[in-house]
Amino acid sequence: MTSGADTAPPERASALFGGALPVVTRYAELLADAGVERGLIGPREVPRLWERHLMNCAVVEEVIPQGAEVIDIGSGAGLPGVVLGILRPDLRIVLLEPLLRRTVFLRECVELLGLENVTVRRGRAEEAKGELQADVVTARAVAPLARLGGWALPLLRPGGSLLALKGEQAEAELEESRAELMKQRPCVADVIRVGSGKVDPATTVVRVTVTSKGDQVTPSRRQRAPGGRNKRGRKR
Numbered sequence: 620m621t622s623g624a625d626t627a628p629p630e631r632a633s634a635l636f637g638g639a640l641p642v643v644t645r646y647a648e649l650l651a652d653a654g655v656e657r658g659l660i661g662p663r664e665v666p667r668l669w670e671r672h673l674m675n676c677a678v679v680e681e682v683i684p685q686g687a688e689v690i691d692i693g694s695g696a697g698l699p700g701v702v703l704g705i706l707r708p709d710l711r712i713v714l715l716e717p718l719l720r721r722t723v724f725l726r727e728c729v730e731l732l733g734l735e736n737v738t739v740r741r742g743r744a745e746e747a748k749g750e751l752q753a754d755v756v757t758a759r760a761v762a763p764l765a766r767l768g769g770w771a772l773p774l775l776r777p778g779g780s781l782l783a784l785k786g787e788q789a790e791a792e793l794e795e796s797r798a799e800l801m802k803q804r805p806c807v808a809d810v811i812r813v814g815s816g817k818v819d820p821a822t823t824v825v826r827v828t829v830t831s832k833g834d835q836v837t838p839s840r841r842q843r844a845p846g847g848r849n850k851r852g853r854k855r
């Protein structure tokens with residue numbers, strides 16, 4: 620067991636987590652203990668669990684609407700999904716993760732922390748289309764934005780958002796990926812910073828919001844020209 624001092628919350632965690640602090644502290648202990656033992660997080664992350672992981676993820680809750688259904692793609696050891704589930708009991712969260720030993724750990728966390736609003740699903744995001752739907756999809760350190768968009772946008776309800784936690788290159792990555800994201804589904808995208816004054820630096824999030832009521836824009840639909848004719852002018 621890692622020493623308690625390693626996982627003791629810093630002072631400003633109290634303001635951020637409020638009454639949820641004891642449960643987040645228990646989660647920090649699980650990460651520092653079984654999480655490290657089973658190779659789900661590196662031992663060097665333990666001293667910076669709070670600032671760099673737990674608090675950094677928690678502030679994303681600022682932009683998640685009340686009562687939203689959330690899918691956390693590539694949850695790993697539970698970031699950001701478990702933290703959001705603790706902090707926001709109003710959310711219903713699915714932790715979507717393909718690797719068995721990670722889903723085993725996630726199920727243990729859900730059970731031990733008593734998170735009735737969080738479920739764990741083993742699977743790949745690209746295979747969840749048609750089976751899972753959400754108002755918000757979160758993802759941290761899972762895939763480049765264009766690929767992530769291809770997995771996440773089909774899972775969103777109209778008006779729903781992908782919230783991708785990214786680093787300092789977020790703006791550049793968004794500009795490179797914007798056209799690809801639009802091909803997936805009509806959407807608007809921006810880079811926002813959340814948690815100013817609560818975490819330093821603020822957490823950078825690429826937010827991609829689906830604007831259409833319709834489904835994904837499929838190549839066949841895009842090729843269709845108005846007037847019931849296809850691109851070559853032949854009547855359909």
Ligand SMILES: C[S@@+](CC[C@H](N)C(=O)[O-])C[C@H]1O[C@@H](n2cnc3c(N)ncnc32)[C@H](O)[C@@H]1O
Pocket residue numbers: 692693694695696697698699715716717718721742743744745758759760761
């Ligand atoms: C670098 S880890 C990040 C874990 C966690 N989000 C975090 O920030 O600590 C990437 C995670 O994405 C998962 N992953 C990779 N490909 C995936 C896919 N196609 N669908 C869902 N999850 C995937 C991996 O199994 C792994 O747990």
